[in-house]
Amino acid sequence: MPTYRFFVNGEHVAVDVAADTPLLWVLRDHLGITGPKYGCGVGVCKACTSHMDGAAVTPCTVPVSQCQGRKITTIEGLADGDDLHPVQEAWITDDVAQCGFCQPGQIMAAAALLKKTKTPTDAEIDAIENVCRCGTYCRIRDAIKRAAAAM
Amino acid sequence: MAGAGDQINRADPPTDRKRGIGRRRFLTFAIAAPTLAVGGYVGYDATDAQALPSLPQPADLLDLGDVITLASRPTAWTMALRVEEDGTVVFELPRAESGQGITTAVAMLIAEELDAKLSDVRVELADATPSLLWNQFTGGSTSMRTLWEPVRQIAAAARGRLVTAAAKRWGVEASVLVTRDSAVVAADGRTLTFAELAVEAATTTSAPVTALPKDAKNYKLVGQPTGRVDARDIVTGKAKYTMDVEVEGALATVVARPPTIRGTVVSVDDTAARAMRGVVAVTRIDTGVAVSATSFDIALKARDALKITWKDGPAVGLSDSTIKNKLRSAVAPLVVPGLLSSALDAEFDFAFVPHAPMEVLGAVADVRSDRAEVWFPCQSPIVAQNEIARAVGLPVDQVTVHVSRAGGSFGRRLFWDPALEAAVVSKKIGKPVRLMWTRADDTKHGRLRPASHHKIRATHMLGDVQAFEHRMAAVETDLEHGFGEIISASGAAVSGPADGSLFFQLSATCPYNFGVVTQLLSEVPMPLPTGSWRSVYSANLRTAEEIVVDELAAKLGRDPVKFRTQMLKSARVKAVLAKVAAEGQWGKAMPAGHAQGVGVHEEYRSATACLVEIDARDPKAPRVTRATIAVDVGLPVNPTGLKAQMMGGLMDAISTILQAGVHIDDGRVRESSYGDFQYARQKHAPIKLDVFVMPPSGRPGGAGELGVPAAAAAVANAYARATRTRPRSFPINF
Ligand code: FES
Ligand code: FES
Numbered sequence: 001m002p003t004y005r006f007f008v009n010g011e012h013v014a015v016d017v018a019a020d021t022p023l024l025w026v027l028r029d030h031l032g033i034t035g036p037k038y039g040c041g042v043g044v045c046k047a048c049t050s051h052m053d054g055a056a057v058t059p060c061t062v063p064v065s066q067c068q069g070r071k072i073t074t075i076e077g078l079a080d081g082d083d084l085h086p087v088q089e090a091w092i093t094d095d096v097a098q099c100g101f102c103q104p105g106q107i108m109a110a111a112a113l114l115k116k117t118k119t120p121t122d123a124e125i126d127a128i129e130n131v132c133r134c135g136t137y138c139r140i141r142d143a144i145k146r147a148a149a150a151m
Numbered sequence: 152m153a154g155a156g157d158q159i160n161r162a163d164p165p166t167d168r169k170r171g172i173g174r175r176r177f178l179t180f181a182i183a184a185p186t187l188a189v190g191g192y193v194g195y196d197a198t199d200a201q202a203l204p205s206l207p208q209p210a211d212l213l214d215l216g217d218v219i220t221l222a223s224r225p226t227a228w229t230m231a232l233r234v235e236e237d238g239t240v241v242f243e244l245p246r247a248e249s250g251q252g253i254t255t256a257v258a259m260l261i262a263e264e265l266d267a268k269l270s271d272v273r274v275e276l277a278d279a280t281p282s283l284l285w286n287q288f289t290g291g292s293t294s295m296r297t298l299w300e301p302v303r304q305i306a307a308a309a310r311g312r313l314v315t316a317a318a319k320r321w322g323v324e325a326s327v328l329v330t331r332d333s334a335v336v337a338a339d340g341r342t343l344t345f346a347e348l349a350v351e352a353a354t355t356t357s358a359p360v361t362a363l364p365k366d367a368k369n370y371k372l373v374g375q376p377t378g379r380v381d382a383r384d385i386v387t388g389k390a391k392y393t394m395d396v397e398v399e400g401a402l403a404t405v406v407a408r409p410p411t412i413r414g415t416v417v418s419v420d421d422t423a424a425r426a427m428r429g430v431v432a433v434t435r436i437d438t439g440v441a442v443s444a445t446s447f448d449i450a451l452k453a454r455d456a457l458k459i460t461w462k463d464g465p466a467v468g469l470s471d472s473t474i475k476n477k478l479r480s481a482v483a484p485l486v487v488p489g490l491l492s493s494a495l496d497a498e499f500d501f502a503f504v505p506h507a508p509m510e511v512l513g514a515v516a517d518v519r520s521d522r523a524e525v526w527f528p529c530q531s532p533i534v535a536q537n538e539i540a541r542a543v544g545l546p547v548d549q550v551t552v553h554v555s556r557a558g559g560s561f562g563r564r565l566f567w568d569p570a571l572e573a574a575v576v577s578k579k580i581g582k583p584v585r586l587m588w589t590r591a592d593d594t595k596h597g598r599l600r601p602a603s604h605h606k607i608r609a610t611h612m613l614g615d616v617q618a619f620e621h622r623m624a625a626v627e628t629d630l631e632h633g634f635g636e637i638i639s640a641s642g643a644a645v646s647g648p649a650d651g652s653l654f655f656q657l658s659a660t661c662p663y664n665f666g667v668v669t670q671l672l673s674e675v676p677m678p679l680p681t682g683s684w685r686s687v688y689s690a691n692l693r694t695a696e697e698i699v700v701d702e703l704a705a706k707l708g709r710d711p712v713k714f715r716t717q718m719l720k721s722a723r724v725k726a727v728l729a730k731v732a733a734e735g736q737w738g739k740a741m742p743a744g745h746a747q748g749v750g751v752h753e754e755y756r757s758a759t760a761c762l763v764e765i766d767a768r769d770p771k772a773p774r775v776t777r778a779t780i781a782v783d784v785g786l787p788v789n790p791t792g793l794k795a796q797m798m799g800g801l802m803d804a805i806s807t808i809l810q811a812g813v814h815i816d817d818g819r820v821r822e823s824s825y826g827d828f829q830y831a832r833q834k835h836a837p838i839k840l841d842v843f844v845m846p847p848s849g850r851p852g853g854a855g856e857l858g859v860p861a862a863a864a865a866v867a868n869a870y871a872r873a874t875r876t877r878p879r880s881f882p883i884n885f
Contacts, residue, residue, distance in 0.1 A: 029445075044826040092386060098559075131832060
């Protein structure tokens, strides 16, 4: 089996797995990083959303072979130590979460959006496709705007 | 093993995880004695006799929540609160936390009564505890209704012990001492923290000071908007769900399931699967073929390599159209003759809806020859524990059920099917497993809100409604999660079997003075997996009625809000309706293709109204652009959590009325994920939402399911007005 080397949350990792192994299971089962959640495994729910070189990806549809040398950030790596990312702060202030299961993915999607644009429009926020089965969407919108203002 | 179990609900470091071992602490028990005021509230406004009064309906007098409260009361005193030596107040909550925020609300009650800092209170989910009997059941929006009295009493008793211990230490009268910020404070300013008093309070023999819960006017925390106690854990990814639990050696397990609902295995060729590196076991179980491997990527691959011959399930031959016909022919006949001039008739159909919680079903199980340990999110852990014990052939007291936090439920986790599967596989292979359903498993084999058909006739004369008949037929709802046992345990004098009809009687009400009101349910058994779905019968029942109310108003030339105001029985519902009408600017001019719509609902001893604005210029892609909700739950313990529940109810309403449901094709569910089960996304949520929490008016009512029916009705009514159509089948775009 080939060895794939890349970075997760700033740390160098090496895994021996089949080339088509989805990054989600590499993170969760091989590396014990459980922040990214399984919600569908086929790229539609976005619960697993994480960053690859700063852009949002769904690790359930990214084969590990595409990760060679790349920088992966999961929800666990978003904060700077104890200093939360402004999106996480906003999420707490607006008390966004209900069951919380979709929220790592929502936060990573929002953080990626704010990296692309400082002042996201409602249309850009609407384009986030992450499912929240608890229906926290209005608070998500508020929190994204709050984080944008804080950044 | 015990340490691993504790990881689920706590964020503290591993060293602190051993529950109570090596620590002294005190336990306090309070006996909850008050009698429940059954029937104390009937929703009448005696000053308004304009409309034809209707007799009280069964659920006005004794509702489902009363029954569950009665059933839970005998063991309310066995709930345990403890103060640890570091001052942490720990309460083991015998309820599920699936996002409804009950752990936060209960922590608030405890902090309030103890005058403890909220951050010093830790609410954990209790393991299945058979001695709690029916006080460990989460459903019917009853958690706050059932816990409100006993939790405050237990906390007040604990405060009494702490104050007594401080009085003894200082040699002063307990009555001169006060409590604040997790400490007892003397008149001269001396303080003793709860941490300093924990051990003495546990051992003191002197009679504690009287421990009555606070008067509501002295509340500092209860009623204040408060963020989730676990918010930081959630936003940092630390919150642990079942599949995140670390149980050493637990094998990733998935199940190959049949193409048809409840199909069965005829034969399986697992040669290729077994040959794959990392595959440990292939096990036949009742529901399919389980593959256990060292990680989920391998288990999933191996599952796809199985060659299985399936026998069709019992629902083959059933499709949406055949089901609809069965339901249509099952509705009870209407009684009042439909004279053309004075009757308004309408029929409605609602599709099946899966619960589809964001966290797919799953369980971790470690079954040994002499004991078993299982971790999963569960609303009815005591029943589950019994069923698991039976399935693995162990005495109940050798089976430990740890209730983990749930990534959503909506009623789905009243059932324990994944835990049974995990336990059986673990027993068969002699190794711990973590068994996960895939999203497709969940969509195709999960439980469903039953499809229903409704026939309504409203008979009116001279502007009054003389009779309102509602006949509902629904695929039978599976209530085998302890509903019957709760009914018996409650001692409630109910007649007939504890089935859907009884549940219906205990929950269905019509909030209007519509003369003779009859609501009847006919349940049709079908070999399909069903289950209570947030608000159970009420979402469809009340949506259909509220649509008819709008159509009646139109027929009588009345404004929908004014008509409702005149016909509503209760002042509370009138007040929430007035609130949304004012705040949501009811009646304002709307551009073509846009419209407003309203709906009201009263249940769980709570009331709500919802007003939405919809943009239906494209009737195939409508969007609710604005929503205004008012809610009266008697006593809002945490207005922030309450608003979140109402927002969630609104999103369920938007989804199920406009776009989200599943089809049954010849005994199979057609959809397979959120790709085709169209639960709302951000682009379907209103840009503007305002939720108004009405001032306290009594005891806490239920909130978790309250939001769905009124919002569903409002969305349907807005769509009808915007498109000038009469929607009869839901979801509308399906
Ligand atoms: S699990 Fe990755 S998108 Fe759903
Ligand atoms: S918070 Fe539960 S799914 Fe989003």
